Amino acid sequence: MELQITNLSKTYANGVRALNNVSLTIPSGMFGLLGPNGAGKSSLMRTIATLQEPDSGSIRLGNLDVLTQKEAVRQVLGYLPQEFGLYPSISADVLLDYFAGLKGIRDAQERKLAVESLLHQTNLWAARKKNLGGYSGGMKQRFGIAVALLGSPQLIIVDEPTAGLDPTERNRFLDLLSEISDNVIVILSTHIVEDVTELCSNMAIIASGEVIATGRPTDVIGEIRGKVYRTKTDKAALPTLRTTHDVISTKLVAGSPVVRVFSETPINGEFTPVEATLEDVYFHRLARKEMAGV
Ligand SMILES: Nc1ncnc2c1ncn2[C@@H]1O[C@H](COP(=O)(O)OP(=O)(O)OP(=O)(O)O)[C@@H](O)[C@H]1O
Numbered sequence: 001m002e003l004q005i006t007n008l009s010k011t012y013a014n015g016v017r018a019l020n021n022v023s024l025t026i027p028s029g030m031f032g033l034l035g036p037n038g039a040g041k042s043s044l045m046r047t048i049a050t051l052q053e054p055d056s057g058s059i060r061l062g063n064l065d066v067l068t069q070k071e072a073v074r075q076v077l078g079y080l081p082q083e084f085g086l087y088p089s090i091s092a093d094v095l096l097d098y099f100a101g102l103k104g105i106r107d108a109q110e111r112k113l114a115v116e117s118l119l120h121q122t123n124l125w126a127a128r129k130k131n132l133g134g135y136s137g138g139m140k141q142r143f144g145i146a147v148a149l150l151g152s153p154q155l156i157i158v159d160e161p162t163a164g165l166d167p168t169e170r171n172r173f174l175d176l177l178s179e180i181s182d183n184v185i186v187i188l189s190t191h192i193v194e195d196v197t198e199l200c201s202n203m204a205i206i207a208s209g210e211v212i213a214t215g216r217p218t219d220v221i222g223e224i225r226g227k228v229y230r231t232k233t234d235k236a237a238l239p240t241l242r243t244t245h246d247v248i249s250t251k252l253v254a255g256s257p258v259v260r261v262f263s264e265t266p267i268n269g270e271f272t273p274v275e276a277t278l279e280d281v282y283f284h285r286l287a288r289k290e291m292a293g294v
Contacts, residue, residue, distance in 0.1 A: 088133025
C-alpha cells in the first residue's frame with residue numbers, strides 16, 4: 001500500500017497558507033515528516049486523517065480516494081494527535097475496551113483479546129487497572145498509541161509523539177513504533193532530526209507549507225555529502241564568517257562556537273571536512289528556503 005499526495009494546498013480563513021502544492025509519495029514503513037514550528041505538519045496530518053478539507057489537490061491510499069471515501073479510510077486509520085484528552089478517573093483497560101467498541105469490535109471476547117494484546121504490546125499491562133489520571137507523560141502516549149492501533153490499521157499517523165518525553169520513554173515509544181511499521185504506513189511528525197535518521201526509511205522536510213526535501217534519509221544526506229566543513233572560531237569572528245561562508249549551523253561547545261559550513265568546492269585553512277548529517281540538510285535547506293522567501 002502507498003499513500004500518494006498530489007498538489008495539496010490549504011489556506012486558512014485568516015489568510016495563512018499552511019500547505020502549498022504539497023506532493024509526496026509515502027510507501028509502507030516509517031515515514032518521518034520534519035519541519036519547524038508552523039511548517040504545516042499538523043495541517044497535512046489532519047488532512048490525511050480526514051479531519052479537515054484541503055482547498056485543492058488529491059490524496060490516495062491504495063485504491064481509496066481519501067478526500068471522498070472518508071469512512072472507508074477511517075476503517076484503516078490509526079491517528080494519534082499532538083494533544084488528546086483522556087478521562088482521568090477511568091482505568092486503561094476499561095477505556096481501551098470502550099474505544100475498541102467504538103472502533104467496531106462488537107464481539108466481547110474478540111474485544112477482550114484485542115485490548116489485552118495491545119496492553120501487552122504497549123507495556124501497560126501491569127498498569128492496566130490504574131486510572132489514567134495517574135499515568136506519566138510516556139504512559140499516556142503509549143496509551144494513545146494503543147488506541148490508535150485498535151482494529152489493525154493500515155495507516156498510522158502520529159503527530160509529534162515524543163515531545164516532552166524523557167529519553168527512556170522516548171526510546172521506548174520509538175521502539176514500539178518501529179515494531180509496528182512492518183507492512184503498514186506509519187507517518188511520524190517530529191522536530192527531532194535524529195529520530196528520523198535512526199528510524200525512518202523515507203522522509204520529507206516541510207517548511208512554510210512546502211516540501212523542501214524528500215527521499216530516503218541516506219539519499220537526502222547524499223546530496224550534500226563531501227560538502228560540509230567544520231571549524232572552531234571565537235564569537236567575535238562569527239559575524240564575518242557568516243558573510244564569507246555558507247553557514248549551516250553554529251553550536252557553542254565549551255563556550256566557543258563550532259561552525260558547520262556548506263561549500264561546493266574544497267576549503268582549506270581552519271576548516272576540516274566532516275561527515276554530512278540529516279541535521280545539516282535540515283538547516284541548510286531551511287536557510288535556503290528563508291533566503292528565497294526574503
Ligand atoms: N485552524 C487554523 N486556523 C488558522 N491558522 C491555522 C490553523 N491551524 C494552523 N494554522 C496555521 O497554519 C500554519 C501551519 O500550522 P501547523 O499546525 O500545520 O504547523 P506544524 O508544522 O504542525 O507546527 P508545530 O510543529 O508548531 O505543531 C501555522 O502558521 C499555524 O498558525
